[in-house]
Amino acid sequence: MSSPVLALTTGEPAGIGPELLVKLVADTVSLPARLVAVGDPDLLAERARMVGVDIDVRTLDKGRVPESFSPGVLPVWPVTLRAPSRPGCLTVDNAAYVIETLDVAVSTCLHGPADGMVTAPLHKGIIIDAGLSGFTGHTEYLRDACGVEGVVMMLATQDPLHARQVAWQGTRSLRVALATTHLPLRDVADAITGESLENVVHILHTDLQRHFGIESPHILVCGLNPHAGEDGHLGREELEVIIPALDHLRDQGLHVTGPLPADTLFTPRHLARADAVLAMYHDQGLAVLKYAGFGRGANITLGLPIIRTSVDHGTALDLAGTGRAETGSLSEAVSMACLMAGHAFQTHD
Numbered sequence: 317m318s319s320p321v322l323a324l325t326t327g328e329p330a331g332i333g334p335e336l337l338v339k340l341v342a343d344t345v346s347l348p349a350r351l352v353a354v355g356d357p358d359l360l361a362e363r364a365r366m367v368g369v370d371i372d373v374r375t376l377d378k379g380r381v382p383e384s385f386s387p388g389v390l391p392v393w394p395v396t397l398r399a400p401s402r403p404g405c406l407t408v409d410n411a412a413y414v415i416e417t418l419d420v421a422v423s424t425c426l427h428g429p430a431d432g433m434v435t436a437p438l439h440k441g442i443i444i445d446a447g448l449s450g451f452t453g454h455t456e457y458l459r460d461a462c463g464v465e466g467v468v469m470m471l472a473t474q475d476p477l478h479a480r481q482v483a484w485q486g487t488r489s490l491r492v493a494l495a496t497t498h499l500p501l502r503d504v505a506d507a508i509t510g511e512s513l514e515n516v517v518h519i520l521h522t523d524l525q526r527h528f529g530i531e532s533p534h535i536l537v538c539g540l541n542p543h544a545g546e547d548g549h550l551g552r553e554e555l556e557v558i559i560p561a562l563d564h565l566r567d568q569g570l571h572v573t574g575p576l577p578a579d580t581l582f583t584p585r586h587l588a589r590a591d592a593v594l595a596m597y598h599d600q601g602l603a604v605l606k607y608a609g610f611g612r613g614a615n616i617t618l619g620l621p622i623i624r625t626s627v628d629h630g631t632a633l634d635l636a637g638t639g640r641a642e643t644g645s646l647s648e649a650v651s652m653a654c655l656m657a658g659h660a661f662q663t664h665d
């Protein structure tokens with residue numbers, strides 16, 4: 317089987333995305349994935365010079381795949397910046413550029429020749445400021461672009477900090493999926509309904525089978541409230557919504573356990589028997605995952621008809637243009653996309 321073609325979007329041009337792309341390709345020893353950037357070739361070449369990366373940026377016709385790929389050469393499907401971009405300085409003028417890179421990458425995945433897309437971070441706020449008032453992130457944008465009803469955000473780290481500690485041995489890679497994504501905390505409880513929860517668990521279950529080869533995934537589900545509601549004394553969502561939904565899922569043969577108190581769920585005894593954890597909201601799950609493996613994790617959108625992975629961090633405007641941003645998570649996102657496409661990927665730092 318030939319190696320997968322992955323479309324790598326630059327993300328927010330004022331952030332660290334462009335320099336991470338050039339660094340990754342310049343530093344990569346072997347390239348079993350065929351990486352094609354989607355973005356402005358001049359931006360990529362300029363950021364490479366700025367951070368001292370020696371790379372040959374080559375513009376291609378959109379959708380064309382080069383005959384050969386080699387370390388130090390970055391092929392690009394071009395998208396033109398709408399305005400000059402300086403590291404660390406956001407402008408609404410380039411929001412349309414960021415969105416176009418996503419559209420090009422999605423199109424290459426849906427219609428060929430890409431086998432998947434890997435996204436560098438974008439800045440949600442500046443895209444909303446530019447007028448896309450309903451924009452909340454790649455996850456929801458890609459759901460709509462691909463015309464599916466529901467998607468699930470899952471972050472995974474293959475090498476969690478705790479796995480290296482004796483007490484945690486036996487813990488497998490940590491995968492944390494979210495029942496809700498980019499919502500104000502105030503709105504979270506109302507967004508979790510029996511139907512939404514069952515849909516999320518079905519997508520998670522199906523894609524753990526489809527993309528990760530786990531025959532009968534065991535999913536641990538967090539409660540929403542402290543102590544999973546303390547029998548209704550600290551919130552009734554567990555009794556009224558979560559427990560009935562999980563009972564219904566078990567009736568359908570899914571292997572789900574919970575709701576478990578979220579503060580003690582992320583401990584070795586529980587994690588050792590889990591294929592994934594379902595957290596009820598963004599920071600309930602991602603704070604733990606990033607504590608365990610920030611910079612070594614990947615973000616995966618489940619439920620799409622295409623493969624999409626991303627980094628576990630944001631635009632890091634404070635680091636843009638300095639060359640100090642680390643490529644570990646981008647490398648992991650590429651590895652994850654390859655794994656999902658059935659391939660292995662080797663890089664070195």
Ligand SMILES: NC(=O)C1=CN([C@@H]2O[C@H](COP(=O)(O)OP(=O)(O)OC[C@H]3O[C@@H](n4cnc5c(N)ncnc54)[C@H](O)[C@@H]3O)[C@@H](O)[C@H]2O)C=CC1
Nearest residue numbers: 436437438439440441626627629630631632634635641642
């Ligand atoms: N996949 C995506 O598109 C994501 C986008 N974001 C967006 O990024 C923007 C900034 O978010 P923040 O919460 O400030 O998080 P952030 O991840 O950009 O920054 C948090 C801290 O981590 C550091 N950091 C981030 N990436 C790093 C790297 N590769 N190497 C070394 N240090 C790194 C930063 O310097 C900063 O101190 C927001 O607009 C957010 O929505 C956040 C997460 C993911």
Ligand SMILES: NCC(=O)COP(=O)(O)O
Nearest residue numbers: 453454455456602615626
């Ligand atoms: N914390 C993860 C995150 O915000 C990434 O969101 P998305 O842009 O991948 O939807």
